[in-house]
Amino acid sequence: MGRVTGDGTVGKALEVLDQVAAFGRPVRFGELLSQSDFPKPTLYRFVQTLTNQGMLAYNPERQTYSPGLRLVRLAHAAWDQSTLAPVARPHIDALSNAVGETVHLAQLDAAQVLYIDKRNAGKPVEMYSQAGKVGPAYCTGVGKVMMAFLDEVTADRVIEQQSFHVFTEHTLDTAEALRAELSDIRQNGYGFDREEHEPGIICVAMPILTDTGRVLGALSVTSTTSRTNLAGLEAYVPILRDTAAKITREAQNWSFPDYHTKEATRI
Amino acid sequence: MGRVTGDGTVGKALEVLDQVAAFGRPVRFGELLSQSDFPKPTLYRFVQTLTNQGMLAYNPERQTYSPGLRLVRLAHAAWDQSTLAPVARPHIDALSNAVGETVHLAQLDAAQVLYIDKRNAGKPVEMYSQAGKVGPAYCTGVGKVMMAFLDEVTADRVIEQQSFHVFTEHTLDTAEALRAELSDIRQNGYGFDREEHEPGIICVAMPILTDTGRVLGALSVTSTTSRTNLAGLEAYVPILRDTAAKITREAQNWSFPDYHTKEATRI
DNA sequence: AAACCAAGTTTCAAATAATGAGACTAGTTT
DNA sequence: AAACTAGTCTCATTATTTGAAACTTGGTTT
Numbered sequence: 001m002g003r004v005t006g007d008g009t010v011g012k013a014l015e016v017l018d019q020v021a022a023f024g025r026p027v028r029f030g031e032l033l034s035q036s037d038f039p040k041p042t043l044y045r046f047v048q049t050l051t052n053q054g055m056l057a058y059n060p061e062r063q064t065y066s067p068g069l070r071l072v073r074l075a076h077a078a079w080d081q082s083t084l085a086p087v088a089r090p091h092i093d094a095l096s097n098a099v100g101e102t103v104h105l106a107q108l109d110a111a112q113v114l115y116i117d118k119r120n121a122g123k124p125v126e127m128y129s130q131a132g133k134v135g136p137a138y139c140t141g142v143g144k145v146m147m148a149f150l151d152e153v154t155a156d157r158v159i160e161q162q163s164f165h166v167f168t169e170h171t172l173d174t175a176e177a178l179r180a181e182l183s184d185i186r187q188n189g190y191g192f193d194r195e196e197h198e199p200g201i202i203c204v205a206m207p208i209l210t211d212t213g214r215v216l217g218a219l220s221v222t223s224t225t226s227r228t229n230l231a232g233l234e235a236y237v238p239i240l241r242d243t244a245a246k247i248t249r250e251a252q253n254w255s256f257p258d259y260h261t262k263e264a265t266r267i
Numbered sequence: 268m269g270r271v272t273g274d275g276t277v278g279k280a281l282e283v284l285d286q287v288a289a290f291g292r293p294v295r296f297g298e299l300l301s302q303s304d305f306p307k308p309t310l311y312r313f314v315q316t317l318t319n320q321g322m323l324a325y326n327p328e329r330q331t332y333s334p335g336l337r338l339v340r341l342a343h344a345a346w347d348q349s350t351l352a353p354v355a356r357p358h359i360d361a362l363s364n365a366v367g368e369t370v371h372l373a374q375l376d377a378a379q380v381l382y383i384d385k386r387n388a389g390k391p392v393e394m395y396s397q398a399g400k401v402g403p404a405y406c407t408g409v410g411k412v413m414m415a416f417l418d419e420v421t422a423d424r425v426i427e428q429q430s431f432h433v434f435t436e437h438t439l440d441t442a443e444a445l446r447a448e449l450s451d452i453r454q455n456g457y458g459f460d461r462e463e464h465e466p467g468i469i470c471v472a473m474p475i476l477t478d479t480g481r482v483l484g485a486l487s488v489t490s491t492t493s494r495t496n497l498a499g500l501e502a503y504v505p506i507l508r509d510t511a512a513k514i515t516r517e518a519q520n521w522s523f524p525d526y527h528t529k530e531a532t533r534i
Numbered sequence: 535a536a537a538c539c540a541a542g543t544t545t546c547a548a549a550t551a552a553t554g555a556g557a558c559t560a561g562t563t564t
Numbered sequence: 565a566a567a568c569t570a571g572t573c574t575c576a577t578t579a580t581t582t583g584a585a586a587c588t589t590g591g592t593t594t
Contacts, residue, residue, distance in 0.1 A: 007320055008276070010316050014322065020344075021340075021344035024344070024347075028570085029572095030570060033570095038554095039554050040555095040571085044573095049274040057349040066349045067341055067344045069381055071342040073381055074285070074334055075338040075341070077288035077333075078333070078335060079399070080291075081291075082334055110337070114340055116339070131343070132339045132342055132343025134340055276551075276580085306582080307543095307583080308543085308582075309583065
């Protein structure tokens with residue numbers, strides 16, 4: 001969804017990979033076919049190739065395909081080199097201890113929010129279950145603050161790719177409403193999720209920017225309307241700002257990849 | 268290393284992806300070129316395509332490439348659907364608590380050991396940093412017990428792909444020595460790492476097999492020669508066997524992908 | 535400031551690989 | 565045993581990849 005297609009054969013093969021992943025369970029060739037735009041033999045060859053390459057795993061007993069182990073290995077490298085996680089970890093820990101609420105670290109990937117790290121209030125870390133998860137950008141705190149600080153061209157592209165599905169009565173459901181909100185966020189320097197994604201769930205979010213203003217990612221503190229309110233969350237703004245600044249400082253040295261290509265095709 | 272090449276354009280592109288990941292740090296185009304068999308424009312186009320697709324991330328300030336965020340998202344799905352991790356987690360937790368030593372869960376990927384989960388004695392879980400890591404199969408406990416229970420054809424292919432690099436004075440450095448060891452392991456049903464990979468580090472490992480004998484993965488308990496010895500580790504065999512059996516039972520229901528294709532090219 | 539150099543990028547005809555309609559096979563149901 | 569279904573294979577056509585060479589850009593030296 002929102003992914004650039006038409007990068008030749010490689011792009012098509014990766015599209016198939018995404019489709020398999022999107023099923024969320026092992027999937028049969030036929031199911032994939034009925035859902036795919038590719039003709040049977042073409043899809044078949046892609047699936048074959050990806051399986052040979054370890055990007056898909058094949059279960060011969062059930063004749064099903066699922067995303068392969070090679071991805072886990074590659075993601076390990078991505079995690080280390082292309083995400084804020086290694087640099088941010090100690091600061092996230094400190095933030096989590098200080099606020100005693102759920103903390104998220106996210107980055108943008110193809111117009112979606114990709115959760116990179118998470119600390120559950122109190123509970124021990126239950127990682128991979130959350131890291132790698134994606135969510136909508138237009139109705140989450142982290143998504144909105146990241147979009148707010150993108151350059152105009154990139155922002156337009158990202159906004160255009162939002163689905164504006166209505167999750168709750170507070171969900172912003174048009175590009176115009178979103179643009180207005182992003183403008184507010186730019187003014188304040190931070191943003192909220194006002195039960196826009198899930199009823200009863202609110203959060204305050206802070207962008208992580210380079211000092212040239214490039215978006216690196218975002219942090220958020222999440223709570224529920226039963227425990228606090230927006231004013232209560234706003235009290236966390238100073239510590240969030242501080243944490244973000246620390247992450248920025250360290251990230252500058254290590255230096256991180258950008259979220260746009262020269263080609264303007266990818267976010 | 269050990270990966271099947273020659274799956275057309277897609278295979279070549281993924282080879283490039285592996286090369287970038289192998290650098291272990293953001294890498295410039297030129298560095299990649301000097302290390303690659305592809306001619307300049309060909310490599311250039313691959314890198315371009317992969318970047319457009321989010322499989323690589325480009326840092327315009329430093330002009331470097333690193334594995335992209337899309338991999339993190341895809342790996343999340345792989346983790347959930349193609350690994351033993353979700354099923355094994357509670358049992359690994361219990362095992363870790365019971366033995367108070369470092370516990371590993373691993374699977375085979377392309378003749379290498381892929382660590383899927385880990386519990387550090389006492390310390391809090393620090394996930395992704397370990398999950399996705401790869402290691403040699405011929406000189407680790409988990410690697411050897413998995414190889415020992417592969418079917419003959421697959422085992423031959425895997426053994427052939429081992430590097431037999433000598434890490435310590437105890438490293439098995441020939442296919443013959445390894446085959447003898449695997450035979451012993453098959454007899455006992457479990458295996459050890461006798462400081463073969465790192466001096467002072469020893470472990471006892473147990474394969475996780477389906478009841479038809481197919482290899483699903485392996486478990487190990489690791490310690491140091493300063494804290495215990497092989498006889499001490501052997502005491503953990505019953506609980507390891509028990510844990511493996513529990514994981515097998517649950518995995519059967521959920522059912523997992525295999526580690527060989529119909530094509531006999533991929534492990 | 536001109537010449538040089540290195541790194542990255544683009545071009546385009548030739549070579550190669552991807553494509554997909556259709557045929558085939560194996561397994562299952564009527 | 566015929567009809568059906570899901571998966572796999574073939575091969576002429578078509579479209580894409582390929583890479584030598586030329587070009588551009590930014591930085592460094594003379």
